[in-house]
Amino acid sequence: MTESSVVYLPSPEFVAQANVGPEIYGRADADRLAWWAEQARRLDWETEFTDVLDWSNAPFAKWFPGGKLNVAVNCVDRHVDAGKGDRIALHWVGEPGDSRDITYAQLKDEVCKAANAFTNLGVRAGDRVAIYMPMVPEAIITMLACARLGATHSVVFAGFSSAALRSRIDDAEAKLVVTTDGQYRRGEPAPLKSAVDEALGTGADAAASVAHVVVVKRTNHDPSLNWVAGRDVWWDDTVGEASPEHEAEAFDSDHPLFLLYTSGTTGKPKGIVHGSGGYLTQTSSTFHNVFDHKEGRDVFWCGADIGWVTGHTYIVYGPLSNGATEILYEGTPNTPNEHRHFQIIEKYGVTLYYMAPTLIRTFMKWGRAIPDAHDLSSLRLLGSVGEPINPEAWRWYRDAIGGNRCPIVDTWWQTETGSCMISPLPGVTATKPGAAMAPMPGISVRIVDDNGHDVPRGEQGYLVVDEPWPSMLMGVWGDDDRYRDTYWSRFAEQGWYFAGDGARYDEDGALWVLGRVDDVMNVSGHRISTSEVESALVTHPDVAEAAVIGASDETTGQGIVAFVILREGITSIPDSFEQDLRNHVAVEISPIAKPREVNVVPELPKTRSGKIMRRLLKDVAEGRELGDTSTLVDPTVFENIRSRRR
Numbered sequence: 001m002t003e004s005s006v007v008y009l010p011s012p013e014f015v016a017q018a019n020v021g022p023e024i025y026g027r028a029d030a031d032r033l034a035w036w037a038e039q040a041r042r043l044d045w046e047t048e049f050t051d052v053l054d055w056s057n058a059p060f061a062k063w064f065p066g067g068k069l070n071v072a073v074n075c076v077d078r079h080v081d082a083g084k085g086d087r088i089a090l091h092w093v094g095e096p097g098d099s100r101d102i103t104y105a106q107l108k109d110e111v112c113k114a115a116n117a118f119t120n121l122g123v124r125a126g127d128r129v130a131i132y133m134p135m136v137p138e139a140i141i142t143m144l145a146c147a148r149l150g151a152t153h154s155v156v157f158a159g160f161s162s163a164a165l166r167s168r169i170d171d172a173e174a175k176l177v178v179t180t181d182g183q184y185r186r187g188e189p190a191p192l193k194s195a196v197d198e199a200l201g202t203g204a205d206a207a208a209s210v211a212h213v214v215v216v217k218r219t220n221h222d223p224s225l226n227w228v229a230g231r232d233v234w235w236d237d238t239v240g241e242a243s244p245e246h247e248a249e250a251f252d253s254d255h256p257l258f259l260l261y262t263s264g265t266t267g268k269p270k271g272i273v274h275g276s277g278g279y280l281t282q283t284s285s286t287f288h289n290v291f292d293h294k295e296g297r298d299v300f301w302c303g304a305d306i307g308w309v310t311g312h313t314y315i316v317y318g319p320l321s322n323g324a325t326e327i328l329y330e331g332t333p334n335t336p337n338e339h340r341h342f343q344i345i346e347k348y349g350v351t352l353y354y355m356a357p358t359l360i361r362t363f364m365k366w367g368r369a370i371p372d373a374h375d376l377s378s379l380r381l382l383g384s385v386g387e388p389i390n391p392e393a394w395r396w397y398r399d400a401i402g403g404n405r406c407p408i409v410d411t412w413w414q415t416e417t418g419s420c421m422i423s424p425l426p427g428v429t430a431t432k433p434g435a436a437m438a439p440m441p442g443i444s445v446r447i448v449d450d451n452g453h454d455v456p457r458g459e460q461g462y463l464v465v466d467e468p469w470p471s472m473l474m475g476v477w478g479d480d481d482r483y484r485d486t487y488w489s490r491f492a493e494q495g496w497y498f499a500g501d502g503a504r505y506d507e508d509g510a511l512w513v514l515g516r517v518d519d520v521m522n523v524s525g526h527r528i529s530t531s532e533v534e535s536a537l538v539t540h541p542d543v544a545e546a547a548v549i550g551a552s553d554e555t556t557g558q559g560i561v562a563f564v565i566l567r568e569g570i571t572s573i574p575d576s577f578e579q580d581l582r583n584h585v586a587v588e589i590s591p592i593a594k595p596r597e598v599n600v601v602p603e604l605p606k607t608r609s610g611k612i613m614r615r616l617l618k619d620v621a622e623g624r625e626l627g628d629t630s631t632l633v634d635p636t637v638f639e640n641i642r643s644r645r646r
């Protein structure tokens with residue numbers, strides 16, 4: 001078994017200072033709704049809610065009905081009002097080496113100015129605003145200005161094509177687009193506004209909903225910068241000139257705060273809608289509990305892009321609602337070289353570090369001499385999100401980055417869940433490498449079979465959420481049927497949310513998320529999860545990353561097909577390599593889990609958020625046309641993969 005029985009206990013020092021202790025579970029279990037109401041009261045409400053949850057129109061929830069609040073005021077103004085205006089909110093680090101520190105008082109001024117400028121451009125509560133920007137402070141300022149005005153933002157990752165941007169603008173009927181002239185990509189400035197121009201089109205083809213485009217100057221180099229008079233305005237001329245005085249209005253708890261498209265790992269992206277009071281309650285509470293955040297002391301760094309939900313929840317709304325000081329880094333981890341992250345940790349004394357497994361595996365591939373060259377002693381907690389983390393990567397993370405002293409929180413959640421749902425609590429949980437361990441206090445999940453019966457410990461089933469939760473999605477933008485079909489039809493009778501992921505409780509009751517349900521293979525009647533075989537493959541010393549899929553197979557139902565990339569520095573492999581890896585998996589898991597085929601490839605296809613796109617590998621292995629590739633980083637990887645396939 002790859003699943004280890006070794007547990008890592010939090011150190012007594014960590015336990016002694018932790019924000020929450022084990023009693024939190026009992027308290028939340030005793031009265032779930034009362035516990036969430038208590039969490040909601042960590043926020044400032046202009047009008048107190050009259051109830052905790054209205055589930056009468058299920059599966060459409062209303063959390064904290066009757067309550068009114070302003071999300072931006074909760075993230076910014078209230079800290080300034082409490083005398084913390086001089087605290088740094090953002091240590092922004094630009095890719096080329098420029099940087100800016102922004103205090104809460106400065107952030108408040110900037111957000112108010114942007115709110116006034118957007119109002120002048122015709123934005124009103126309920127309107128949609130598209131944000132297509134790199135990781136610059138103005139992106140966060142824009143999100144908060146929208147929140148302040150009650151305008152619903154739709155952030156589109158700035159690496160997406162103009163076609164992807166256009167479809168998201170049209171779907172949301174965005175009135176305003178905020179962008180930058182250009183962005184830095186691996187050390188070089190590249191145009192960005194040109195993609196907005198292309199997306200918006202001209203004449204009969206023009207995006208009808210968009211009245212204005214606000215442009216932040218970032219790279220200031222595009223010689224061919226196009227300008228549409230009447231439509232395009234510079235940030236400096238609008239926001240820059242606006243008044244920093246702005247009176248914020250409070251909005252209903254279920255006022256739509258943002259919409260965001262899922263990363264498209266399993267199919268066409270869905271426009272997920274999130275509200276205000278419920279979303280901010282769980283987002284703010286989980287940030288405090290999961291990351292053990294200490295106001296005024298910690299320096300938090302979440303490495304996601306604001307184009308993903310992780311960036312929304314744990315760069316913008318979670319940290320800022322808690323008055324945190326955090327890093328906002330614009331660039332890639334290897335610009336100008338592989339030391340970049342570790343230099344930032346040293347320079348700013350980062351204490352809480354929250355990254356994706358794909359990055360940890362990349363660090364492993366680069367080798368541990370790189371982190372070893374730095375003083376990482378400021379770190380006191382590590383987090384992981386986005387995919388199951390292989391136990392091997394987990395142990396490496398703990399050792400090479402965390403100096404064997406930092407607890408690791410492996411947080412499971414989705415765009416749809418809004419914030420963290422399953423995770424260890426750092427001062428409480430004895431963790432196992434690769435396991436997300438337990439639902440958060442106040443969250444109720446089950447692992448069930450097709451008929452909705454709980455599966456016994458040790459067996460895998462479907463992960464469902466059997467009670468509504470505060471930061472749950474409010475729906476799919478403009479498509480109530482898709483909302484019901486995708487999430488609530490599978491277990492309609494029971495009224496459970498179907499997460500689409502497979503999971504298992506092990507013999508000790510630890511919860512393991514095993515990836516997508518579609519990623520569970522059926523080989524000669526044995527159910528084997530792709531993540532387990534991948535985890536076994538990466539324990540081989542020559543393998544850096546692996547992706548496994550089940551391809552249809554006449555004899556066995558499905559056959560296991562593996563794609564692996566080699567560790568840096570491995571230039572030749574023996575002829576027996578494929579057989580070696582097959583035997584390695586047989587030893588690590590079982591002979592039935594042996595891949596039918598192992599392909600050594602230069603790269604794996606990933607979504608823009610760094611997840612392996614197994615469905616496309618399956619298309620390759622089964623000889624089909626590729627499905628929707630719109631969210632893929634680099635479609636040309638398939639030429640390489642096809643040519644290397646035996």
Ligand code: ATP
Nearest residue numbers: 262263264265266386387388411412413414415513
């Ligand atoms: P789409 O829904 O369009 O296919 P997506 O599911 O990749 O895209 P996200 O909402 O960004 O979009 O990702 C959520 C998914 O990521 C989860 O359903 C799960 O499969 C995976 N995931 C996230 N965190 C973890 C984790 N800690 N452990 C295991 N899996 C995780």
Ligand code: MG
Nearest residue numbers: 262266414500
């Ligand atoms: Mg999903």
